[in-house]
Amino acid sequence: MTDSAYELPWSEICLYSVNQIRAIESSALSSQSNPGLMQKAGYAAALCAQELISNANEPVLVIAGPGNNGGDAFETAFKLSQSGVLTTVIQYGVTDSYSADAKACLFRAKKSGVTFMDKDRLPELLTQDWSLIIDGLFGIGLQQRASNADILQIIQTINAFSSKTNIPVLALDVPSGLNADTGQPVSGDQIIVRATHTITFIGNKPGLHTGCGKDVAGKVSVNNLDIKSSYYPRPTIFLNSQQTIPTPEPRQHNSHKGSYGDVIIAGGAQGMSGAVVLAARAALYTGAGRVFAGFLHSATQYDSQHPELMCRNAHELDFCSASVVVGPGLGQSAEAIELLRNILSTAKKMVIDADALNLIALHLDLQILLKNSSAFKILTPHPLEAARLMNVSTETIQNDRLRYAKLLAEKLHATVILKGSGSIIADPDGSIFINTTGNPALATGGTGDVLAGVCGTLLEQSATSTIAAQISCWIHGHAADVIVQKGTGPIGITASELIPEIRNGLNNLTRQTPNKII
Template identity: 45%
Template sequence: MDTLLYSVDQIRAIERAATSALPPGTLMRRAGEAATTYALELLKGRPTDVVLVLAGPGNNGGDALEVAANLAALGCKVKVAWLGGDGAPSPETQAALERAHAGSACFVDDLTDGESHCLVIDGLFGIGPARPLAGRARELVEAVNRKRCPVLSLDVPSGLDADTGAVVGPHGIAVAATYTITFLGNKPGLHTGDGCDHAGRVHVDRLGVDELQVAGVDAEHARARLNLPPLFAACAAPRRRNSHKGSYGDVAVLGGAPGMAGAALLAARGALFAGAGRVFVAAVGDDGAGIALDPTQPEIMIRPAAGFAFGGRTVVAGPGMGDSAGATRMLAQVLDGSGPLLVDADALNLVAASPDLQARLARHDGPAVLTPHPLEAARLLGVTTPVVQADRLESARELAQRLNAVVVLKGAGSVIARPDGEVAVNTSGNPGLATGGSGDVLAGLGGALLAQGWPAWEAALGAVWLHGAAADRLVNCGCGPIGLTAGELPRAIRAELNALAAQSRS
């Protein structure tokens, strides 16, 4: 899998440079050949049923017409629904249209509901659409999304924004593909937000264009990548035999206000099973009348937050912390400290509501990771959740820069961003994680990695990936995604982290 993620502007730059270096029409021909080969691979050879090809007015449509012509030439039954535009097609698309017409592909005006196809090839729109699909384009997408057969999108599922992973709106629609073959380079929008539900399995074909030949766009310039273990596995070193609990750091969860103990305990369990040497809950507003012990996890030490010695410990602030004046005071104290810090949940809401806490966080003298879900991110940025979700990468970048911290914007395809603009999009996980307490476990896990000396960036990447991988492990054992509980995650995280450490030794 190509892990670098290119923006549409970068893809256009690669396309321009390659087009000027190659004979006319080469790239579209290559895109058509790559997609034809991939389609036949998916179909396990030449099918007997009809392949339906949707071709739009632009060059994405040209790619689709190439595929239609290729499949027809190989003896497949091909139907083409072509959506012409107002203007003339590009010369390459016009040539592809003529090729498809010259062969045995059958052009149809409308899709008949109930007609069966072995595969739909979606070449309506690629990186071009700047406005929501309407009229016949929308009807075609609605018809395709009702079909039960596999759908192969060319370059990008039609109607999806390749940069952001949002369906182009307002009130837009996008093809829900089973597979996407994407050209010239991988794209962030295929891996985050709506993209996770629309792209299906993503296959990258570079069309023979070596990125290093393309001036101005190379690995150095791709500012986004997929989050995979090579980015952080070096931190998961096997343990030295001559070590003790002090070697693996203390995590203190600041939270668990009366009535909200569960969130703090889940975070503490996340930290414990991810290898922190000692784990505390510093319970906010607890005068001693609250919980004294986690009966299933007696290793967790529970203390009142007032007077707790946070110095020299990694603080996970937020799970079940509430918004009391005491919570605000304690948060200000840890933000002013210099230890590793992870800020989650209620602590993020307190920061969002207070310019003073924002300034203290930005000045925090130590590694800092923030783990907002989209609503918390929206509060921090002073916008609405749809605005955050409309561009998850930019929202995460903006927050990281403003608050001078590594930011994990949670949700499908979690986005991890650094203040310098570097971004990673997570690859692991499933909707089983959409359950109460799963974020608390993530916070504790991140705190444990920080406590074990992982730098903030690697700790955030590692925590997000391990959290998702643990959920995948549980689903593979039949524990979800429906009904997966946050309390099941810590043990699965332990298994994933140990597997990672064992691999890093070999």
């Protein structure tokens, strides 16, 4: 990222760990003036809440936890009551245990006409007609310990009620039970408040945008509580959004197919040639000058749907003169290993996918070849493939997606796209991007082959492997989003359907004003 991005360290595109947020908060508290951070958080949350209810006569239920998130909830209730909103609070926490700021917010709320109800009455209260539930149980405070049985019951009750009644749930800072760093449940019980909206304070958090976070955070907004930018560290984690991806250069009229490079797709063992065809078609639709479909076995004469593709025996191709995508349908035969070794030794630009990743995980000599290669490299593992490469379990990868994507990028000196909900793009220099596009339509066979093909073309045409990965990941997910927005899916969308929308999206992106962010 350039300095222009750093000038907005508190913006929604910049993401911070829990430890960083605590350090920023500590620095800000040491020099804060009235109103304090908790009061600012309550005011911001109240404004957000008012946008979610149609009028002040519709009652709001606020669930306040035992820590500072509870203090934010008390202040939110106070501000709503001041605005004439009928507000009820259920308090989970002993008053004497609250911080001084939280106590002050609690007392203000009690004096303002907010109704306080006993926590044992929650099941009864959830039979009433609420316009909004505000989750102020736990913010980033619930990170290292499991929720107790009472809290689990509260969260389950809230989720069941909101699902049944379809009323909005606003989470303060993060949905209770979500790890703000990883996007996974704080504890093994897997119970998290399912919010429709989250207002997060001080800075945006990675866990809201990957893993379970995509399912439970809803629409995320960020309020930095007017904290000075000088209190923020230089960010290294960013959202991969339309605001941040580099804009491809418009094509010059005075150009030809040689201007846009060659892409080779290498794979296609017996019975798996479709993977090569999908990747090759995606590379073609992303604007490669020429695309070679290299088959390990039984090369087809031509692709009847796209005769522009040049079908070859994979062993006969010159891998040093093109961007090479290796892995789709490759298999794990001795012949596949030989082909992969040749590509790792000669290619100057390569995308490693599917079975190529599995072979590299199994063979140390291939890992060494990949690590020592000076080529531009993109790896596109799903969690199981990443687990094999890191010699850990899939669950371990998923429990800390950002960390393992970064470790894998460092281990193999390559840009890594760790696929999944909120795909992680990790650069060997330590920068991390969390992709913002995509939906469950991508959870079907072949979509990874399509992504690999897109990466192959954009790697051939981009300045760095990370830029190619950013654009590819965003445009791939965006295509799925557009298809769903048009009324198809997400159930039953096929990988082939993505390809024309990828072309449309890339052309629309290219026509826009180039970004100044990166």
